[in-house]
Amino acid sequence: QTVVTQEPSLSVSPGGTITLTCGLNSGPVSINNFASWYQQSPGQPPRSLIHSTNLRSSGVPNRFAGSILGVKAALTITGAQADDESDFYCALYGGGGTWMFGGGTKLTVL
Amino acid sequence: QVRLMESGGGVVQPGRSLRLSCMASGLNFGAYSMFWVRQAPGKGLDWVAFIGHHGDAAYYADSVKGRFAISRDNSRNTLYLQMDNLRPDDTAIYFCARAACVPRCSPDFSNYYMAVWGEGTTVTVSS
Numbered sequence: 001q002t003v004v005t006q007e008p009s010l011s012v013s014p015g016g017t018i019t020l021t022c023g024l025n026s027g028p029v030s031i032n033n034f035a036s037w038y039q040q041s042p043g044q045p046p047r048s049l050i051h052s053t054n055l056r057s058s059g060v061p062n063r064f065a066g067s068i069l070g071v072k073a074a075l076t077i078t079g080a081q082a083d084d085e086s087d088f089y090c091a092l093y094g095g096g097g098t099w100m101f102g103g104g105t106k107l108t109v110l
Numbered sequence: 111q112v113r114l115m116e117s118g119g120g121v122v123q124p125g126r127s128l129r130l131s132c133m134a135s136g137l138n139f140g141a142y143s144m145f146w147v148r149q150a151p152g153k154g155l156d157w158v159a160f161i162g163h164h165g166d167a168a169y170y171a172d173s174v175k176g177r178f179a180i181s182r183d184n185s186r187n188t189l190y191l192q193m194d195n196l197r198p199d200d201t202a203i204y205f206c207a208r209a210a211c212v213p214r215c216s217p218d219f220s221n222y223y224m225a226v227w228g229e230g231t232t233v234t235v236s237s
Contacts, residue, residue, distance in 0.1 A: 034223070036224070040155075045227040045228060046147075046224070048227075051212070097219055098169060101154060102154070103154045104155070
């Protein structure tokens with residue numbers, strides 16, 4: 001069974017830079033997985049940040065950037081702010097009209 | 111302003127059925143494909159189903175295949191999720207999401223993503 005992997009938790013200092021990753025237990029993530037990233041604050045629905053690996057969704061500041069780093073998709077946040085403290089999820093297209101979410105990364109800003 | 115409003119959640123016994131609705135406003139609903147995504151209590155996001163904008167293409171996660179059915183009524187701007195033979199592990203908040211695909215839509219839906227989300231409706235399966 002294919003599993004999408006994310007760091008369970010990460011922390012960053014205010015103003016700092018952090019990279020979250022999204023991998024596959026079955027092999028490398030490529031641009032053909034069209035990675036997307038979502039941010040979810042407690043009690044709120046998710047909001048779209050990044051799609052197709054590195055395209056920012058409407059209204060998302062350019063301090064959020066998506067990429068492929070080695071064999072994983074990555075979300076880099078620069079100039080971290082207090083309200084970035086939330087859960088971040090990646091999703092990968094798995095082929096055949098299926099999508100897979102990672103388990104999420106809980107980001108702490110401290 | 112695009113708004114998606116889910117309804118139809120509730121408490122149901124295992125083996126019973128429930129139909130969720132997602133009413134869309136502020137958009138040309140019939141032009142967009144749609145997703146259902148769920149989130150079990152304290153857990154992560156879980157893709158459930160996808161439907162093309164005409165309703166002729168539908169895909170499901172293995173965990174719900176054969177039990178859930180996604181459909182839409184473009185004349186009513188409404189998306190549905192018929193859930194049959196419910197199990198306790200179906201307990202979750204169910205979100206509908208409007209799909210997007212930029213700059214061009216792949217014919218196999220591969221570059222579609224969940225662009226706009228509703229607030230969700232809660233389904234609890236328990237005896």
